[in-house]
Amino acid sequence: MSRVAKGLSLVAGDGSRAAISPASGAAPDAPLPGVRWPLPAPPGPTLSELFAASPRDAGWAGFLLAQAERSKPLLWVQERMAILESGRIYPPGLGSMELIHVEARDARAALWAMEEGLRCSGLSGVIGELWGDPQALDFTATRRLAVAAERSRVPCWLVRLAGIANLSGARMRWRIASRPSLLNPFDPRASGASAWDVELFRARGYPPGRWAIAHEAGAFHLVAAPSGGTLGEVERLRA
């Protein structure tokens, strides 16, 4: 994963809403209140696995796009089933970036396209969306992706919709759900900046944890850590 610590900050506390209410005196265009917080990131580009909390929750897309590098083209592979269930990517909503979209018939074709993409150093990243738990996606397949990503230094995100976290060669595994968005400074009834509950449940060389973070105009802010930083350790021991 690319280094995105530039705009990330973390607000610890149990009531995230209260912590960022306009009553706190922040001007509408002031940056979000929050602790600058480095997103756990591996030393180099590698394979990360993202589990969507639900197929009808596209929150992960916002989380992922917030950290996507935009200097080079991005390869976005979608399995047919993923397109049917949670929609095709819509370029006007993705911001300005060069995009190559691949519609794969099944998981096997999607994995092949991802691996082909990872061999190409001219890409800024490869995103692959798979539906469910396909046979083709075993430990070997994920390990191949991880090795290819590390060799060509192209970050790869494997997005799992309605999938179960089985054995995987991914270096970082996230589970991402939407959470109620931040307050909109202009219209209290409208939703504001996106916020997500992110859980890092397995990572190499990094303690797992769970955070609530938000993103506003090019910057990540951690708005709440619902269970504190030590929870990750506890859960890891329990797992």
Next chain:
Amino acid sequence: MERWARSSDFAPDDPVVLTIEGTHGPIIHAVTRPAAERGARAGARLTDARALDPSLVAVPADPEGDAALVERLARWAGRWSPLVEVDGESSLRLDVTGVAHLFGGETELVADVQTRFAVAGLSTRVAIAPTAAAAWALAHFGKAASVICGKDTGAKLADLPVAALRLPPEATQTLQRLGLKTISTLAGIERRSLARRFREVDNPVDALDRALGRKPEPLTAVSTVRPPRALLKLEEPATHPEAPTQALERLIPNLVQQLQRRHLGVRRLAMIGFRVDGSTAVASVATSIPSREPKHLLRLIADKAAALDPGFGFDAFALQADWAENLASAQDSLVDDPSGTREVARLIDRLSVKLGPDKVRRPQRHESHLPERASGWRPALDKIDPVKAPAAQRPQRLLDRPEAIAVVYATPEGVPRRFVWRRAVHDIARVEGPERIAPEWWRQPSTARLRDYYRVEDQAGRRYWIYREGVIGDGRGGLPEWYMHGLFG
């Protein structure tokens, strides 16, 4: 006739004629030998022929099918010469200048042509002559099935009827009425007196000059720039599946050499397998930027070439750059292309070949407010036109087909409160809208309704883009319906 005979179930000695519809009833198009013996002749009316022998069997002819066959044979005849032209209804014209020695001489070339057509079940009349008109005349009116003439064209043509000059029927008829039946008698007449009696288009003197090479007759439809092409002939027909792949290993370096010489790069590459029975099998691939790198080209076309169906066996292969663009032999930098554009183009080529060009696409924006129209997709192999991005906030994902949802809202135009999508209830916590998008009346039917889009957020924080189609009382249908259209990230 032979094409019909191959697929018909008449006995060989049935007097069958093939007919086409003429202005005054059916006209005989072709006849079998038994029918010809009974007086039927191509070009005569069927009724006249039936008057001579009522037992004639008439079968409708298929001129389109014949033309298609000739067309196909023309492509197949590319094995003998790079310049093949369909000439009239049933003739092929090959420019064999400097080609014959590849087949061991003109006699061998003619023999090769005849055997291969005979294998395909077609009889041929072949003539090689210094001019196209002479070759046509000898092939159509010569006594032997194959004629080769060099400097003695005039002598060989002398005995042929004037019809061999390919004049319009009226001119031929006039000449015959004048008693000028053969070319030799025509050649004996003084040129000036002959020229005065005919219009320019059907002047027999000109036709004669063309046949004897005194006047140029350019081949029509000759492509001046020939596409780079490599040809490999096999000693024996190959049916094993590795044959095309093995052929590619020889063809690609050859083709790349040609491309290098002409500073070209391939955009579309076709591998053609010539089968023994006269048909061809083609595998073609496209690239997104011109390329002449052997490894890349081999990798692109290898899979498709290996899947070519050999039928009764391939006896020749051709690799042809159907579409080539200029590619300077420049080296961009000392290190490998740092921008990676070429790498990405190669990736697109590989993906397009394997998954299909319509599955690998790049976004193409359009000037439209309708969300599904504003952002189209175009095959990544094609060029993308830049269009300014809209300023409005749009979802990250759009359903291909908006899904109907049940919504609780304050009629007629209130904001939605709760909706059911795919059998799950979402309580709306926050909502923003509407953003009204009017139908494009200039291209949609007049019954199309406007859309009011809302950005909604449910209790769990999931955000959607939903719309109500129409308003109550807009006169374009009953109660407005709601649809789920997009998901925000």
